[in-house]
Amino acid sequence: MSDNTDKKAIPGRVDELAAEIRGAKILIVDDMALMRRMIGHCLEKGGFTNLYYAEDGQHALDLIDEDIPDLVVLDLNMPRVSGYDVCRMLRKQEATANLPILVQSASETPEERVQVFDSGATDFVSKPINQPELLARVCMHLENKFLIKNLSDFQASMRAELAMAREMQHSLLPEADNLAAIEAEAGLTFEAFYRASFELGGDLWGCWQMSDDEIGIYVLDISGHGVGAALNTFRVHATMARFEGLRHDPAAFLSSLNTAVQPAFPLGQFVTMFYGVLNYKTGKLTYSGAGAPWPLVISKDGEVSRLDSSGTPVGIIFSASYDNKTAQLKPGDSLFCYSDVLLEAPGKDGQFLGEDGLLDQVSRLADEGARTEMVDRILKEFYATLPGALPDDLTAVAIHWGAEA
Numbered sequence: 001m002s003d004n005t006d007k008k009a010i011p012g013r014v015d016e017l018a019a020e021i022r023g024a025k026i027l028i029v030d031d032m033a034l035m036r037r038m039i040g041h042c043l044e045k046g047g048f049t050n051l052y053y054a055e056d057g058q059h060a061l062d063l064i065d066e067d068i069p070d071l072v073v074l075d076l077n078m079p080r081v082s083g084y085d086v087c088r089m090l091r092k093q094e095a096t097a098n099l100p101i102l103v104q105s106a107s108e109t110p111e112e113r114v115q116v117f118d119s120g121a122t123d124f125v126s127k128p129i130n131q132p133e134l135l136a137r138v139c140m141h142l143e144n145k146f147l148i149k150n151l152s153d154f155q156a157s158m159r160a161e162l163a164m165a166r167e168m169q170h171s172l173l174p175e176a177d178n179l180a181a182i183e184a185e186a187g188l189t190f191e192a193f194y195r196a197s198f199e200l201g202g203d204l205w206g207c208w209q210m211s212d213d214e215i216g217i218y219v220l221d222i223s224g225h226g227v228g229a230a231l232n233t234f235r236v237h238a239t240m241a242r243f244e245g246l247r248h249d250p251a252a253f254l255s256s257l258n259t260a261v262q263p264a265f266p267l268g269q270f271v272t273m274f275y276g277v278l279n280y281k282t283g284k285l286t287y288s289g290a291g292a293p294w295p296l297v298i299s300k301d302g303e304v305s306r307l308d309s310s311g312t313p314v315g316i317i318f319s320a321s322y323d324n325k326t327a328q329l330k331p332g333d334s335l336f337c338y339s340d341v342l343l344e345a346p347g348k349d350g351q352f353l354g355e356d357g358l359l360d361q362v363s364r365l366a367d368e369g370a371r372t373e374m375v376d377r378i379l380k381e382f383y384a385t386l387p388g389a390l391p392d393d394l395t396a397v398a399i400h401w402g403a404e405a
Contacts, residue, residue, distance in 0.1 A: 021142045024070040025050045029060040029086070030104075031078040039073055039104075039129060046135040057081030061089060064096065071100040071142055073125075073134075076116070084119040091120035098148075100141040104129065162199040169200060169230055172237050174207050182209055186280040189400040191375035194393075201393035202229025203339050204237060208247065213281040216247050219292065219337040219397055220273040223313075228269075229393075236261060236271055236314075250275045250288035251322040258290070258314045258322075265315040274309045274337055280401065283329035288322045290314045293340045294355065296362055298374070300332025304363045306355070331402035334371060336362060341392040342378070346385045372400050 026048060030036045036053050043051060052069075054060035058080045060072070072090075076083035083103060090096040103116050106127040116124055123137055179190050194203060202222030210216050220236065222229040239260050246253040253275055261271070274295055276287030287295075289309025297305050307327055312320040329335065338358075345353045353361065365377045375398045 017143055017146050020146045021139055022047050023050055024048065024142050025052070025067075026138070027052055027054060027060060027063060027069040027072045029054040029057065029072060029078070029083070030075040031056050032075075035075065035127075035129075039134070042129060042131040042134055043138065045131070046138075048138075057083060057086045060086055064090070064099075068095060068099065070145060071102065071138060073102050073104060073138070074121070076103060076105040084115065087116075087120035098145075100145055102137060102141065165200055165227075165230065166196075169196075169233060170194075172204060172206070172233065174205075179207065182207065182215055185209070186215060187402055188215075188280060189372045191372060191396075191398040191400070193375060193379055193396045195390060196230075196393050197341075197390040198226045200227055200230035201225070202233055203393035203395040204233045205337070205395050205397050206237075210247055210277065214248070214277055214279050216250075216275065216277050217335075217337070217397070217399065218273060218275040219295075219339070219395055220271050220314075221292070221339050221393065221395070223268070223270050223272075225392070232265070232269065232271070235264065248277060249324070250277060250286060251324040254288050254290050254311070254314065254322040255320070258312075258320045259318060262315050262318045262320075270313040270315040272313045272340075274307075276335075278329070278335070278399070278401075283331070283333070283401065285327045285329055285335070286324055287327070288324050290320075290322065293338055293343060295338075296336040296359065297327060297329065298334040298336060298362060298366045298371075300330065302363060302367050304359050304366070306359070329401055332371075333401055334366070334374065335399045335401075336375070337395075337397045339393060339395040341390070341394050342382060342396065344391065345382050346387065374398055374400075 026043060028036050028039050028051060030039065040051050040053065052063065054063050056078045060074070061081065074083045074086060087101055090099055090101065100122045101120065102123050102125055103121040104125045104127055105112065113124060122141055125134055125137055173194060183189060192205065194205065196203070202224060203220070205219045207215060207217045222232045222236070236257070239257060242260065243253055243256045246256055254273065272291040274287065274289050274292040276285050278285050287307060287309070289311040291311055291313040292309040294306040294309050297307060308325060311322050343352060343354055343358055347353045347357045361381065362378060365381065366374050368377060375396050379396060
């Protein structure tokens with residue numbers, strides 16, 4: 001290779017990394033000054049300029065202690081501290097555990113190669129130095145290093161952004177102080193659980209005080225998982241705020257919500273939802289459904305019945321219409337709303353639990369302890385049967401009207 005080598009011609013597979021590779025800091029370690037100069041000259045001709053040198057292993061460790069290079073070209077047989085020991089010491093430190101170490105030695109016996117890699121070396125180049133091979137290996141390992149670093153930086157950035165988004169999504173859920181105020185005013189007890197199957201989820205529930213004797217409660221599930229579903233929860237939550245004047249009428253509320261979000265939803269995306277208005281003085285529940293799992297009413301005596309929440313999911317067709325239905329709760333009764341992942345839990349026969357299985361489970365667990373801890377018992381049994389990771393977002397909400405703890 002001539003001295004006027006084109007410095008843009010850095011060998012490698014990723015052109016975007018050429019500048020990073022060319023600017024890499026490379027430490028050359030050899031107890032022979034002539035070898036240090038030869039290796040340095042080969043790298044300079046290949047376009048590398050950020051080179052510095054160590055005359056033995058201890059000198060190399062001292063320099064690395066001060067400033068970690070991007071790659072080390074290391075001789076094995078040196079006074080004070082050998083190349084083998086340098087490798088071992090560097091691999092014991094977290095900061096240099098993944099530092100590329102390119103070992104160069106005149107011996108190429110299989111036993112030595114095993115010893116080299118056992119000590120922690122990344123790769124092996126034989127003496128006398130072959131410039132094209134040296135450049136190719138240096139560039140390959142620098143490229144791998146920067147690719148991994150860029151990927152790690154990207155993943156760290158994504159984790160930070162997902163954590164921020166997760167906090168924002170959780171802020172959409174009812175605040176504990178607001179629920180406590182409703183409980184104190186209405187004589188209710190809330191049990192609520194939410195967990196996303198991914199970093200972000202598509203489930204959401206909420207509750208609001210509407211008048212001196214009514215509260216509204218909704219549970220919804222956006223189709224899909226992850227970031228896309230989570231973005232739609234923000235969209236739906238913001239849209240619901242536009243229809244505060246319709247909260248007293250569940251059917252009109254769902255109809256207006258559907259009309260507003262349907263044009264913005266891509267084909268195949270939708271929302272299943274239950275929305276009900278409970279008069280906590282009379283126990284009358286007025287509700288409407290948009291394809292949500294059927295809520296359960298558990299009587300004070302433990303009898304369990306379903307509420308029909310069938311209906312067209314929000315966002316599928318612009319002209320969808322919804323009907324109001326009513327149910328009568330009595331003091332000591334509970335209303336249980338949930339996402340469909342509970343229906344997909346394995347039953348005793350290995351099949352999905354399904355609606356009948358969940359009804360039987362709730363009937364059995366409702367009064368095995370305090371009614372106000374019913375959701376906790378249901379979820380403990382659910383997680384005990386879960387074969388692996390949560391397959392879908394999970395929401396479980398119960399409103400206990402005048403139930404004793």
